Amino acid sequence: MKAIIAKSNIGGVITTPPSKSYTIRALLAAALASGQSRIFNPLVADDTEAAAEVLTQLGAGIKRQTDCWEVTGGNLAPPSSPHQKLNCRQSAATLRFLAPICAALQGTSCITFAPGLARRPMTPLFDIFQQLGVRSELTENSLNIHGTGGQFKSNEVSLPGNISSQFISGILMATPLASEGLTIHLTTPAESKNYLRMTIDCLQRFGINVEYDDNLEEFRVEHQAYQPTDYIVEGDWSSASYFLGMGALSGPVTVTGLNADSFQADRFMLNCLRRMGAEVIINGDSVTVNSSPLRKTDTGLNEAIDLLPSVACLAGVSAGESVITGLDRARLKESDRVTAVADNLKQMGIKVIEESDRLTITGGTPRGAVIDSFDDHRIAMAFAMLAAICGDTVIEGAECVNKTYPDFWEDFQKVGGKVSINE
Template sequence: MRLRVEPIDSFTGTFRVPASKPETQRAILASTLAEGRSRITNDLRCEETETMKRACRALGAEIVEHEGYLDITGTGGQFKDDGRTVIRSDGSGLVFRTMTALASVLPSPVVVTGDETLCKRVMSPLLDALRDLGADIESICREGNAPVVNWGGRLAGGVCRLPGDVSSQFITAILFAAPFAERPVEIEVAGRVHSMSYIEQTLHTLRQAGIDVTVSDDHRRYRVEPSLYRSQDVAVHEDYTSASYLLAAAALYPGRKVFTGVHGTSTQGESAIVPILERLGVRTAFDRGADTLTVDTPPDSMRGDFHIDATDCPNIVPTLAALGAYVDGTLRVTGARVTHFHKASRIEAMVGELSKAGVDIRPRYERGVCDGFEVRGRSTYPGGVEFSHWGDHRIFMSLFVAGLRMESANLYSGFEEVRLSFPAFFEEFAKADVVTSAVDGPDADPAPPGPRRAPAAVPVGGA
């Protein structure tokens, strides 16, 4: 099954930005580890937060969903232990990595597994670091990959070492488990730390929960003392990765747009999308009293030559590629090597797919490693392309945005996977009269290139 998406001539309206997936996941996890009752308001309900809830229930947390908030009764570190625990992480790297680390302190063996995509992702640095801290872990099928069995029993503590340019989730996983170690845990990070904002989110969550954690100024040394999580009430803010798709579409069309559910203060690195748009000539204004962001796109925006360092905002790299396709000039993105280890190799995916549509985009290498891309944009493209999402929902959503300004409809795979992080994706784009239809069969083709015409398919989210 593929999705046919018609191009649009304008993008205006009022749009709702969803709550943050990483903030929701971290809040659920910290509440699970605490003693007592916590409340999480404005939590995101999507497949990957559901995966975290299911994993935390397997540890013994009681999680009750209400309209607009969660009530969680935590374990206080007294985890459920029936001797046959299997935690399914599906495609969530954060769930797999944090649960693998926490399983080290359970008294009985725990199997932690995931879907086919997750089982191909790099896990060996985390497994090696946990072994350095006294954990007893084995890969079940292929060394260094999921699934694993953690034989449990203890996390002794001490010093472990991790690379800084593969995944910040390795550091996050050990930070969440470290308070349960028998003695202090120190993490030493080799090289430049990528995705630092995600580690900052973890540190903020831990400190709010009463965990004694210190970090060096360069974020390359961490120390966690044995300590207890305390229950708390948490309000989740907006998700800037999800917002980036709506904001990118707003930048592609002249006029005013309003985004609600935006507090304007965030530790998320992907909040860089707002100043990036301003560099591209788009005007933005926060109203923190009303929790709104207004975006005004002048007709002469998106012109010039731009360089963006994506070291701390890797999840918007595919969005930047979609934007760059329409820059009147060049857009160069660097510092994105960590995206090679995401669900798909995201630079390779966006370069390959956008090239199908005639976009002049090329990968950039630093010391033999693909570190970014450079794109020379233009005002539009013929369209009529069948895009692959490479098994990554963020590739789909970025290509969806890129296709809106093309001459003709395109076909896309993977549209069902918006449920992983942005279930209301199609509903929000429907507010701008984006039109889609699901198509099936080998003869389903996008419209041939030609003049843009009035859409004829059902609205997004329609029957």
């Protein structure tokens, strides 16, 4: 599918979709809690549907109501048929959260996933399993896990902190199922600390007590039971970043449904916008960004790596030379985002120097181009920002936004974006 974007006069109000990260965490916690939980304002998208589907196969009851998902949890178990696969589709969060939980269940689970996930790191999972005495086998796009029913050979796990936080979050969510509890040691400083705070926050909402140090390098969780609860999913800062960026470029744009005190890492977008000279106004749950001349920025994104496409596109029209660092893990997303961003900016006439963990971007005047989304939702949405100010742009693979933001193109039109979709 192609999105054909003409030069647009951007301005208006949209409500950001619910957080994908919190929706998936809440679904897993609710499925592990005996009784009925209600998840209000869940994100309905490909990734969250994948999580709901595998949890249903494990025995959770999920009933979709108008304003919430009712989840009846407890007593999860692997499917009785070895031919029934737990398909995580393209959701890395679902895979990395689910795998340690399956290791704590009794019996064998077969997890499958889309080919794109197979190229993303798996080694931390196997390191965790080896320390816990859990057997597993990996084939091209499936993973067999022989769960121990929470009977692990060790009550301690060590792993580096500079891996994806999803691996650490996954083992945190599984630790209450360990018969003797579990202590997690990080051997290097944690990156993406806010994602770990999100996980701890969600666990606490479902009655799990987590002990941890100030640096988020050691965690202790005793054996305990998840408790059912009513959970409200807050708005997604990652999805909001594209429209906040449009406000800075053309605006004004107001995004509602945001928690200014959120643990979400991509709230860092506000800092980036202010550093670049944009006017940012916070009023309750809404953020308004007014257009203004943008200036260069030197920004490290190791704690908010998903913001790379948004910040890089803004740097492409900012006065001066911007340097964006801390990008190693961005090469291991749905695409190699460092190269994807660099290639597409060059297509639009922007000077970019690409290094292993950084981009140096000299701001200029972007021109219309054919943009390869690399089937990466964040690439497609970020380059829609630039397309709106220069027009004459085609974004290929535009349907990839369904992964986290199915209504993106409709919201783009709401704020004045001129787009036609060619199936």
